[in-house]
Amino acid sequence: MKLPTLMVVFALALMQASRPATLRIYVVDVEGGGATLVISPGGQSMLIDSGSPGTAAERDSKRIADAMQAAGLTRINYLFTTHYDGDHVGGAPAANAVAHFERFFDHGEMDPKWEQNRGIEDRYRAYLEIANGKRTILKAGDTIPFAGAHLDVVASQGSVIAKPINHGGQTNPFCADAEAKEPNKTENSQSTGVLVTYNQFSFLDVGDLTWDKEMALACPTNKLGRVSLLLATHHGFFNDQSGAPALLWAIQPRVVIANNGPRKGMAANAYDRIQKVRDLEGLWQSHLALATDAAHNAPEDMIANLDQSADCKGNWIRIDAQANGSFDVTNGRNKVSKSYRAR
Ligand SMILES: [Zn+2]
Ligand SMILES: [Zn+2]
Numbered sequence: 001m002k003l004p005t006l007m008v009v010f011a012l013a014l015m016q017a018s019r020p021a022t023l024r025i026y027v028v029d030v031e032g033g034g035a036t037l038v039i040s041p042g043g044q045s046m047l048i049d050s051g052s053p054g055t056a057a058e059r060d061s062k063r064i065a066d067a068m069q070a071a072g073l074t075r076i077n078y079l080f081t082t083h084y085d086g087d088h089v090g091g092a093p094a095a096n097a098v099a100h101f102e103r104f105f106d107h108g109e110m111d112p113k114w115e116q117n118r119g120i121e122d123r124y125r126a127y128l129e130i131a132n133g134k135r136t137i138l139k140a141g142d143t144i145p146f147a148g149a150h151l152d153v154v155a156s157q158g159s160v161i162a163k164p165i166n167h168g169g170q171t172n173p174f175c176a177d178a179e180a181k182e183p184n185k186t187e188n189s190q191s192t193g194v195l196v197t198y199n200q201f202s203f204l205d206v207g208d209l210t211w212d213k214e215m216a217l218a219c220p221t222n223k224l225g226r227v228s229l230l231l232a233t234h235h236g237f238f239n240d241q242s243g244a245p246a247l248l249w250a251i252q253p254r255v256v257i258a259n260n261g262p263r264k265g266m267a268a269n270a271y272d273r274i275q276k277v278r279d280l281e282g283l284w285q286s287h288l289a290l291a292t293d294a295a296h297n298a299p300e301d302m303i304a305n306l307d308q309s310a311d312c313k314g315n316w317i318r319i320d321a322q323a324n325g326s327f328d329v330t331n332g333r334n335k336v337s338k339s340y341r342a343r
Pocket of ligand 2: 208
């Protein structure tokens with residue numbers, strides 16, 4: 001190696017050494033589906049859900065590849081599938097072609113007794129084809145190694161954690177008048193959910209976990225403690241199947257991000273419920289919710305995509321979190337960034 005080359009190598013090494021370790025998250029826009037890329041401070045990576053099947057899979061895997069490129073990744077270590085609805089697992093084979101996953105986490109066998117699961121055998125088989133022999137089936141209470149951060153499985157297979165985590169366990173005052181809902185009979189109820197913790201920072205993604213299971217996490221005691229960042233359940237409480245206030249208000253996220261679509265999730269009542277989180281510092285959305293008005297959408301600067309799906313550029317939202325609990329959220333569309341200080 002020539003001397004100038006060596007100096008460049010040393011300079012790069014120094015830059016990397018001086019950059020503080022960061023937990024980075026990209027909320028990839030897959031038009032009202034799920035695809036969230038998480039990169040641990042130690043450099044391990046995990047994609048939570050992989051977007052939609054069919055023609056949408058090409059679009060979604062390209063967007064996942066864009067986020068990988070932005071993150072400087074050529075592969076992703078883990079695929080974590082919350083559940084087998086098309087908008088969460090349908091894109092798995094296409095995503096695998098760009099991400100070359102080495103391990104697959106899911107809630108176990110697809111059970112046709114859950115509504116929405118009949119007739120999806122092909123989709124499930126396509127997932128098994130890429131995952132077989134590399135699968136880890138998750139139960140609530142499991143933990144997953146994730147260099148420099150901590151992954152707690154908080155729900156899976158219709159059960160939730162028995163013991164509180166993340167300094168939770170307090171009696172939850174929001175349970176008193178809480179609305180209960182019948183046990184949900186869809187695949188959403190089986191969702192595997194994860195709490196990602198990096199010292200003082202925490203991020204909750206429970207996929208499309210349903211209201212009844214959220215209540216089991218929240219009442220009579222809040223088992224999850226407080227979180228820094230919440231991916232709004234079910235794309236922003238789609239059709240009110242998720243978003244139980246007793247959980248939302250108890251975990252008191254500082255910032256909420258909705259992976260909503262132009263016409264999926266983030267109805268006006270979801271917006272109002274999120275605004276009632278005490279000391280909420282920000283709401284960001286993957287999409288402008290077109291069915292509601294400006295008064296029930298986040299400020300435009302905090303919305304990554306304003307167009308209908310056909311014209312949509314699929315901009316991501318990025319989060320950079322530090323060990324002290326401070327984090328920045330950046331809009332991929334306009335690069336507007338907001339800092340949330342350690343507290
Ligand atoms: Zn979904
Ligand atoms: Zn679902």
